[in-house]
Amino acid sequence: MWRDAVLVAGKDLRLELRSRVTTNQVAPFAVLVLVLFAFALDPDRGILARVSAGLYWVAVLFSALLAIQRAFAVEAADGNRDGLRLSGLDPAGIFLGKALAIAVQLLALELLLLGGVILLYGTDVTDWMYIVVTCVAATVGLAAAGTIYGVLAAGLRVRETLLPLLLLPVVAPVLIGSTQVFEVALGGTALDIAPADWVRLLSVFAVIYTAFGVAAFGPLLEES
Amino acid sequence: MRSLSTSTTVTRGLGILTLVGAGALVLFGLVLSPADEVQKDSVRLMYVHVPAAVTAYLAFGVTALGSALWLWRRTRSLFWDRLAGASAELGVLFTGLCLLTGMLWGRPTWGVYWTWDARLTSTALLFVLFLGYLALRRVQADPEVRARRSAIAALIAFVDVPVVHYAVDWWRTLHQGSTVSTLDPKIDDLMLFSLMLGMVVFALAYAWLVTHRYRLAQLEEMVDGRRLELAIEERRAEAELVVGTAP
Numbered sequence: 339m340w341r342d343a344v345l346v347a348g349k350d351l352r353l354e355l356r357s358r359v360t361t362n363q364v365a366p367f368a369v370l371v372l373v374l375f376a377f378a379l380d381p382d383r384g385i386l387a388r389v390s391a392g393l394y395w396v397a398v399l400f401s402a403l404l405a406i407q408r409a410f411a412v413e414a415a416d417g418n419r420d421g422l423r424l425s426g427l428d429p430a431g432i433f434l435g436k437a438l439a440i441a442v443q444l445l446a447l448e449l450l451l452l453g454g455v456i457l458l459y460g461t462d463v464t465d466w467m468y469i470v471v472t473c474v475a476a477t478v479g480l481a482a483a484g485t486i487y488g489v490l491a492a493g494l495r496v497r498e499t500l501l502p503l504l505l506l507p508v509v510a511p512v513l514i515g516s517t518q519v520f521e522v523a524l525g526g527t528a529l530d531i532a533p534a535d536w537v538r539l540l541s542v543f544a545v546i547y548t549a550f551g552v553a554a555f556g557p558l559l560e561e562s
Numbered sequence: 563m564r565s566l567s568t569s570t571t572v573t574r575g576l577g578i579l580t581l582v583g584a585g586a587l588v589l590f591g592l593v594l595s596p597a598d599e600v601q602k603d604s605v606r607l608m609y610v611h612v613p614a615a616v617t618a619y620l621a622f623g624v625t626a627l628g629s630a631l632w633l634w635r636r637t638r639s640l641f642w643d644r645l646a647g648a649s650a651e652l653g654v655l656f657t658g659l660c661l662l663t664g665m666l667w668g669r670p671t672w673g674v675y676w677t678w679d680a681r682l683t684s685t686a687l688l689f690v691l692f693l694g695y696l697a698l699r700r701v702q703a704d705p706e707v708r709a710r711r712s713a714i715a716a717l718i719a720f721v722d723v724p725v726v727h728y729a730v731d732w733w734r735t736l737h738q739g740s741t742v743s744t745l746d747p748k749i750d751d752l753m754l755f756s757l758m759l760g761m762v763v764f765a766l767a768y769a770w771l772v773t774h775r776y777r778l779a780q781l782e783e784m785v786d787g788r789r790l791e792l793a794i795e796e797r798r799a800e801a802e803l804v805v806g807t808a809p
Contacts, residue, residue, distance in 0.1 A: 486714075486718060487718075490711060490714065495701075496701060500697060503690075503694045503697055507690040507691045507722075508691065508722050510687055510726060510729070511722070511726050511729035511730075514729045514732075535732070539725070539732070543725050546725070547718075554718075558710075
């Protein structure tokens with residue numbers, strides 16, 4: 339299972355490295371979202387620095403949607419899905435591989451966006467440890483849930499419009515949790531709920547959806 | 563040939579019972595039960611609001627159960643899939659009703675239609691979660707394929723509910739306590755009776771509607787199957803026509 343996962347993840351990442359869709363389209367889009375927020379919320383009034391935690395994670399979610407759609411668009415062409423199914427790879431391995439590739443791309447995007455909020459919004463990072471831990475926990479959850487819904491929607495004609503509707507409500511807890519920890523980590527006020535508890539919640543989310551994906555990916559890949 | 567109607571004697575009985583119950587609820591809710599000292603007449607919305615919420619939870623529970631039983635090989639049958647779909651539709655309907663009545667009640671009581679209270683927020687999320695599920699169900703597919711897809715989607719949405727609950731609860735504790743708990747917990751006997759009556763009436767309405775919706779789904783599948791047969795027959799006839807006119 340793990341060997342298959344590494345194989346699939348390697349394939350996807352190599353594909354992204356060569357096609358450069360993530361670097362040339364998704365990453366600029368992520369930065370663009372940050373710029374748009376600045377247009378929408380007057381930068382002079384200091385709102386941006388105060389709400390940068392929330393804006394950051396909304397930007398991550400939007401970019402994640404693109405990355406997930408992209409991850410399954412590459413499987414849609416030339417009957418790749420059938421190829422994947424007939425490859426003899428463990429479906430759980432395929433799931434973990436796809437999720438891993440998405441997670442790696444998301445982490446890169448998050449790093450970029452973090453640079454973006456520091457440079458563009460003038461946000462200061464006060465606690466790097468929480469930033470790293472939150473990003474990892476949230477990313478695993480996003481990638482796992484995204485991969486499940488990605489394959490669920492991949493075969494449908496309405497996938498572009500259906501995926502956000504299905505995915506975004508499910509990952510709402512991730513948005514809430516990671517934003518809360520970032521508030522602290524970006525020098526905001528302390529919370530009633532300890533950041534560690536939020537990280538725990540994010541981890542529970544990640545574990546639930548990873549387990550779900552490992553169990554359900556086989557039947558989902560089979561359909562249509 | 564099976565009857566094309568979705569009603570039987572039992573559902574007719576159930577329907578009459580629901581309507582009579584609804585009439586009684588109107589009588590008790592609007593006339594016989596007293597107005598609240600603090601909330602005045604707006605308290606009467608409770609007789610619809612609370613039963614709608616409870617029935618919605620019941621409906622989503624049935625959806626999750628149906629989905630799980632469909633996925634379990636030993637109980638796999640399209641019965642569970644149709645039941646899950648029918649129940650989810652009613653769940654969304656009742657959640658919508660619950661949100662709507664809640665807003666109507668919130669305006670005179672809290673002064674605002676909406677507040678980011680934990681319970682409100684998680685209910686709204688639940689509403690959107692299952693709207694997505696219904697959207698997925700509407701995508702045309704082979705019944706088996708659709709059933710598998712929907713069952714998995716319903717379970718993903720369902721396991722999210724406790725996580726959403728905790729996340730939203732914690733999120734809100736930062737700002738304010740639950741506003742709902744500030745209301746007087748003591749309740750007048752007649753009010754309690756009206757509320758219980760509301761629960762019964764809504765449960766009956768749910769049972770009534772879910773049976774009809776289930777049978778409607780069955781008929782839809784039958785029509786789809788019949789249409790496919792007709793199309794095949796037509797193509798065959800065309801082919802014969804071509805063969806017949808050939809020199």
